[in-house]
Amino acid sequence: xxxxxxxxxxxxxxxxxxxxxxxxxxxxxxxxxxxxxxxxxxxxxxxxxxxxxxxxxxxxxxxxxxxxxxxxxxxxxxxxxxxxxxxxxxxxxxxxxxxxxxxxxxxxxxxxxxxxxxxxxxxxxxxxxxxxxxxxxxxxxxxxxxxxxxxxxxxxxxxxxxxxxxxxxxxxxxxxxxxxxxxxxxxxxxxxxxxxxxxxxxxxxxxxxxxxxxxxxxxxxxxxxxxxxxxxxxxxxxxxxxxxxxxxxxxxxxxxxxxxxxxxxxxxx
Amino acid sequence: xxxxxxxxxxxxxxxxxxxxxxxxxxxxxxxxxxxxxxxxxxxxxxxxxxxxxxxxxxxxxxxxxxxxxxxxxxxxxxxxxxxxxxxxxxxxxxxxxxxxxxxxxxxxxxxxxxxxxxxxxxxxxxxxxxxxxxxxxxxxxxxxxxxxxxxxxxxxxxxxxxxxxxxxxxxxxxxxxxxxxxxxxxxxxxxxxxxxxxxxxxxxxxxxxxxxxxxxxxxxxxxxxxxxxxxxxxxxxxxxxxxxxxxxxxxxxxxxxxxxxxxxxxxxxxxxxxxxxxxxxxxxxxxxxxxxxxxxxxxxxxxxxxxxxxxxxxxxxxxxxxxxxxxxxxxxxxxxxxxxxxxxxxxxxxxxxxxxxxxxxxxxxxxxxxxxxxxxxxxxxxxxxxxxxxxxxxxxxxxxxxxxxxxxxxxxxxxxxxxxxxxxxxxxx
Numbered sequence: 001x002x003x004x005x006x007x008x009x010x011x012x013x014x015x016x017x018x019x020x021x022x023x024x025x026x027x028x029x030x031x032x033x034x035x036x037x038x039x040x041x042x043x044x045x046x047x048x049x050x051x052x053x054x055x056x057x058x059x060x061x062x063x064x065x066x067x068x069x070x071x072x073x074x075x076x077x078x079x080x081x082x083x084x085x086x087x088x089x090x091x092x093x094x095x096x097x098x099x100x101x102x103x104x105x106x107x108x109x110x111x112x113x114x115x116x117x118x119x120x121x122x123x124x125x126x127x128x129x130x131x132x133x134x135x136x137x138x139x140x141x142x143x144x145x146x147x148x149x150x151x152x153x154x155x156x157x158x159x160x161x162x163x164x165x166x167x168x169x170x171x172x173x174x175x176x177x178x179x180x181x182x183x184x185x186x187x188x189x190x191x192x193x194x195x196x197x198x199x200x201x202x203x204x205x206x207x208x209x210x211x212x213x214x215x216x217x218x219x220x221x222x223x224x225x226x227x228x229x230x231x232x233x234x235x236x237x238x239x240x241x242x243x244x245x246x247x248x249x250x251x252x253x254x255x256x257x258x259x260x261x262x263x264x265x266x267x268x269x
Numbered sequence: 270x271x272x273x274x275x276x277x278x279x280x281x282x283x284x285x286x287x288x289x290x291x292x293x294x295x296x297x298x299x300x301x302x303x304x305x306x307x308x309x310x311x312x313x314x315x316x317x318x319x320x321x322x323x324x325x326x327x328x329x330x331x332x333x334x335x336x337x338x339x340x341x342x343x344x345x346x347x348x349x350x351x352x353x354x355x356x357x358x359x360x361x362x363x364x365x366x367x368x369x370x371x372x373x374x375x376x377x378x379x380x381x382x383x384x385x386x387x388x389x390x391x392x393x394x395x396x397x398x399x400x401x402x403x404x405x406x407x408x409x410x411x412x413x414x415x416x417x418x419x420x421x422x423x424x425x426x427x428x429x430x431x432x433x434x435x436x437x438x439x440x441x442x443x444x445x446x447x448x449x450x451x452x453x454x455x456x457x458x459x460x461x462x463x464x465x466x467x468x469x470x471x472x473x474x475x476x477x478x479x480x481x482x483x484x485x486x487x488x489x490x491x492x493x494x495x496x497x498x499x500x501x502x503x504x505x506x507x508x509x510x511x512x513x514x515x516x517x518x519x520x521x522x523x524x525x526x527x528x529x530x531x532x533x534x535x536x537x538x539x540x541x542x543x544x545x546x547x548x549x550x551x552x553x554x555x556x557x558x559x560x561x562x563x564x565x566x567x568x569x570x571x572x573x574x575x576x577x578x579x580x581x582x583x584x585x586x587x588x589x590x591x592x593x594x595x596x597x598x599x600x601x602x603x604x605x606x607x608x609x610x611x612x613x614x615x616x617x618x619x620x621x622x623x624x625x626x627x628x629x630x631x632x633x634x635x636x637x638x639x640x641x642x643x644x645x646x647x648x649x650x651x652x653x654x655x656x657x658x659x660x661x662x663x664x665x666x667x668x669x670x671x672x673x674x675x676x677x678x679x680x681x682x683x684x685x686x687x688x689x690x691x692x693x694x695x696x697x698x
Contacts, residue, residue, distance in 0.1 A: 074395070193413040196393045197276055197304065 001151060002056035004113045005047045008103055008134070009040040009060055009075065011068035012124040020234050036071040039119035041078075041188035043181040046146070047117055048079045048189065054151060057081045059110065063091055063102050069205060076199035077191030084110075088209040093222030096129035102220055103130070104137030105213055114175045115158070120145065120183040131180035142178035143171055147185045278304045278391075280600060281411050281420035283398045283433060285312035287374075287586045288570025289426030290381035291330050291593030297388035299601050304420070305385060306411065307394045313378030315428065317547035319451065319583055320494030320501040321476050322377065323369045326587040326625070330594045331384055339376040341496035342474030343367040346467075347582075351650035352481040357531075358653045371474045371494045371501070373455075374586065381590070401425070401437050401566065407610075408565030422565055422609040424596055426589075429548045429571040439568070440558045445509035447552035449489060449578075452523050453503030455543035456536055460498050466535050467495055478582065481650030483526050487514055488646050491526055492583075499542060500535075502527060505583075507551065519546075549585065550574045553634045561621065562614040567596045575626060577633050588626050595620040652677050 013032040021028050036044075047058045060075045062068050063086040072083035086106055094102070107116055116138075121128035128144070135142035148161040152172060159172050163182050173179075198204065210220070218224060245256050258268055280296050282289045285307035293305045309315040321344055328334045345367050350359040386392050402410040402417055410419040427433050429448060434440040460471055467475050475495045483491035489506035504523050511519045526532060549571070550556050556574035561567065569575075570589035577584045599617035606613045621627045639645060655677025659668050668676070 077395070190414070191395060193306070193393065193396045193416040193418055194276075196396060197391065197418070200391050200393060201276060 001054055001154060003050055003054045003115060003151075004056055005050060005058045006107060006110055006113050006116045007040070007043050007047045007058060007060050007080070008116065008118050008130065009044065009062045009071070010037040010119075010122050010124075011035075011062055011064040011071045012037045012122055015123045020232075034067060034071065036074060037119055037122045037124070039121060039123065039181075039183040041119075042183055042186055043117045043119045044075055044078060044080060045186045045188040046149075046181045047115075049186070050115070050149065051079075056114075059084065059113075061086060061103065061106055061110075063087070063094070063099060063106075065092075066207075072205050073196070073199040074191060076204055077196040078189055079192075079195055081204070083205045084208055085205055086208045086213070088211075088213075090210050090217050090221045093225060094220065095225035095227035096127050096133055097226060098220050098222075098224035100130050100133030101137055101224065102213070102215065104134045105215055106208065107134070107138060109213075112176070116140075116176065116178045118178070118180045120180050128180070131178055135178040138178070140177055141173050142180070143173060144180040145182040146179045147182050149179070276418075278302050278418070278420040279604075280304070280422050280424060281306065281418060282424040282426055283411060284308075284426035284428055284570070284572075285382045285385075285392060285394070286316050286378050286426060286428060286570060286589065287381060288572075288589035288593040288596075289424065290378060290385050291590040292424050292426065292569060292597045293385035293390040293392075293593075294381065294388050295330065295594050295597035296600060297385055297390040299597065301600070301604075303385070303390040304418070305382065305390055305392045306396050306398050306413070306418075307382075307392065308397050310395055311375075311379055312382035312392065312394065313375035316374040316378050317451065317453065317545045318374045318549075318585060319453070319492045319503060319505070320371050320496070321369050321474075321582070322372055323584055323587040325368060326591040326594075330590055331381070337380070339372060339380050341371040341373070342469075343472060344369045344371060344474040344476045344494075346469065346473065346475045348475065348477040350477065350479040351653045352479050352483050353650045353654040354482060355654050355658050357479075358650075358657045367474075369476070371476070371496050373496065377586070398427075398433065401433055403437070406564055408563065422567070422600055422603070422614070424593070424600075425566060425568045425572055426570050426593060427572050429550050431568075431572040434558065434568065434572060439560075439563065443556075445512055446507060447550065447556045448508045448548045449505045449551040450508045450511045450519060450546060451503055451505045451549055452519055452546040453501055453544070454523065454527060454541055455496075455499050455501050455545075456539040457499045457542045458536065458539040462538065463495050463498070463500060469495060471497075476582070480646050481654075483522075484646065485515060485522060486647040486650070488642065490646070491523075493532075500539070502532065502536070505549065505578075508548065549578075549583075550576045551578060553577075553638065554630060557630075560611075560618070562599070562611060562617050564611045564614075565609050567599065567614060567617050569593045569596045575630065577629055579633060579636055584629070588629070591624060591626050592621060595624060595626070 011034050014035045017032060019028045051058050058080050060072060060080045060083040062072060066087050068085055072085055076083060086102060091102055118131040131142055143160060143162055145162045146160050147163050149158050152159045157172050157174055162169050245253050279301040280303045282293050282305045285305045289305055293303050296303045345364055347362040348359050350357050382392055396413050398411045398413050400412040401408050401423055402412050408423045410417060425433055431440055435442055464471060469475060477493040478490055480490040484504055484506050487506050487510045491504045494501045558568055561573050569592040573592055575588040575592055596617055599614055599620055602616050603609050603613035656674045659673035659676055
C-alpha cells in the first residue's frame with residue numbers, strides 16, 4: 001500500500017557555532033550558516049524508510065526565508081520526492097502557534113495525505129510544540145517520540161513504537177495522523193549524486209506565498225504570535241584559571257588535579 | 270550499483286576550485302552541458318592559499334572580473350625580509366600600480382563557481398567523487414558512492430592531493446619532498462589599524478615574504494598579506510622537512526612567529542578568525558603528470574602540479590584558472606574534431622606550452638629546484654643580517670661595506686656557490 005507522507009522541517013541557524021548577544025539575550029544570527037534542523041533529518045530518514053517499505057511519495061515542507069531552498073535541495077539529495085517552500089514576509093517572526101497554523105493550512109492543501117511527520121524538536125528553540133499544535137489545527141491524532149512504524153490492517157491503521165526514556169510503548173493510530181520522530185533514533189542516509197543532480201535540474205521545489213495560501217495576516221507571523229520573550233539569562237562566563245601541571249608523573253598529576261578540584265568545592269567520593 | 274543517473278553531461282568537472290570553476294565557466298559559455306562536482310559544502314570551502322592572486326589571467330577568463338570579483342586590496346607594497354636571531358634586513362618595493370591583489374580564496378572560488386552557475390553549469394556540492402569511470406581505457410564519467418554519472422569528457426581538478434589520478438595510475442603517489450605544507454592564521458585587526466600599522470591606504474595591499482629564522486632556516490618562508498579588515502600570516506615549509514627536520518609541531522613555528530617582534534606589535538589587539546593548513550605542489554615540472562590528458566580526460570590546476578614558488582612570490586591561482594580555461598578550449602577543439610580521444614585532446618598540452626603557464630613553469634624550474642636547498646635559507650639571511658649589523662651597529666670605527674660583508678661571510682661557505690645561486694635567482698638557467 002503506497003503511502004503519501006509529508007515531512008515538516010525547519011531551516012535553523014547552526015546553533016553549534018552561534019553566539020548570544022550578552023546585551024539583548026538574543027541569538028546573533030548574522031553570518032551563521034543555516035542547516036536543516038538535525039532532528040528533522042531523523043524524521044526525513046523515517047519517512048524515506050517507510051517509503052522504501054511501502055512505496056509512495058515523500059514531500060518536505062518548510063516555512064522559511066528563501067535561503068532554505070539549499071536545505072530542501074539537500075533533502076531531495078537524500079531521496080525526498082518534492083519540496084514546498086512556504087515563504088512570505090508576513091510569515092516572519094512567527095512563534096509556534098503562528099507557525100503551526102501556516103503549516104496546518106499548507107498541509108490541508110496537500111490532503112489527502114496519509115502521514116505527517118516531524119522532528120522531535122528544533123536545535124534553535126527546543127519547544128517540541130509544532131507536531132502537537134499542527135495536529136490540533138488539523139483535528140487529527142498525533143504521537144511523539146516514535147521510533148518505529150508499520151502498517152496494519154491494509155492502510156487504515158498504523159502501529160507505532162514510541163520510547164519514553166527506558167520504556168517502549170506500542171500504539172495503534174488511524175490514518176491520517178501526525179507523529180514526531182524521536183531524535184537520534186536512526187541514522188539519516190547520505191545524499192546521493194544522482195538525487196542531488198535531480199534537485200538541481202528538475203524543478204522539484206514549489207514556492208508558496210500568502211498570495212496563494214490567503215491566510216488572515218493577523219493569524220500569521222509576528223502579529224499572530226502571542227509568545228513574548230520576557231527575559232533571557234545567558235550562561236555566566238566562568239573565567240578560566242589557566243593552571244598547568246608541570247611534571248611527568250601521572251599519579252602526581254592525578255593527585256594535583258584532585259587537589260585543585262577540592263579547592264573548587266568538588267568532592268571526590 | 271544503482272542504475273546510472275538518467276542525465277548525461279558533455280563534461281564532468283571534479284572540483285570547484287579556481288581551475289575547475291574556470292573550466293566550467295568557459296565551457297558553459299561555449300554551450301556545453303557541464304556538471305561540477307565539489308566535495309565541500311560550498312565551492313571554495315576546501316581551498317586555502319597564502320593570500321595573493323595575479324589578476325591578468327583571471328581578467329582574460331572572467332567577464333567583469335575587476336568589478337565583480339571579491340578583491341580585498343591591490344598589492345602596491347612588496348617587502349622581502351631576511352630574518353635571523355640578530356635582526357631583520359628588508360627590501361621594499363612600493364608602486365602606484367599593481368598587477369596582483371589579496372583575497373580570500375574561499376570567496377574567490379565561490380565567486381568563480383557562481384559565475385559558472387550563471388553561465389549554465391550545474392554545480393553539485395557535498396559530493397565525493399570516488400573514481401573515474403573507465404570503459405575500454407577511456408574515461409566515460411565518474412563514480413560517487415553507488416552512483417555513476419556519464420560524461421563525454423572528465424576534467425580532473427581535484428587539487429594537490431590527487432587521489433583520483435593516483436587511483437587510476439595517472440600519477441605516482443606524492444612524496445613529502447614534492448609538496449609544501451602551508452599553515453596560516455587570519456587575524457582581524459580592522460581597516461584603520463591595518464592602514465596605520467602597515468602604512469597603507471584602504472585600497473593598498475602589502476605582500477610581505479620572510480625567510481630565515483621564521484622557518485627555523487628551512488626552505489620555505491613566512492608570508493603576510495593584508496586584506497581589507499584582516500591580515501593573513503602564515504608559513505610554508507616542505508612537508509618532508511615539517512615531518513623530519515622541524516623538531517616540534519609545525520603550528521608552534523607559526524605561533525612563535527606571531528608572538529615575536531615585529532609581529533606582536535603589528536598584530537596587537539587582533540583576534541584570530543580563521544586557522545587553516547593546506548598542501549601545495551612544490552616540485553615544479555617534476556610533479557607534473559607525464560601527460561596532462563588521456564582518452565576522455567584532462568588534468569588541470571594543482572592536480573597538474575601548476576605552481577611557481579620563486580622565493581619572493583608564489584603563483585598558483587592564476588596558473589590553475591588559466592589551465593582550466595585552456596582545458597575548456599581544448600575540449601571545444603576536440604569536440605569539433607568529433608571525439609575526445611587522447612589524440613584530439615592533446616591540443617591541451619600544446620595550448621599550455623604556448624601559454625604563459627608552461628613558459629613560466631619551465632623558465633623558473635631551476636629557481637624552484639634552488640628553493641629546495643637549505644643553504645639559501647640559512648646562509649643568505651645570516652650574511653645579509655650580519656653585514657648590515659656590522660654596517661650600522663658600531664662603536665667607533667665605521668666599517669666599509671666590503672669589510673662588513675667579508676666579516677659576516679667568515680666560515681659561512683663558498684662565495685662562489687653564493688654567486689651562482691644569485692645568478693640563478695636573477696636570470697634563470
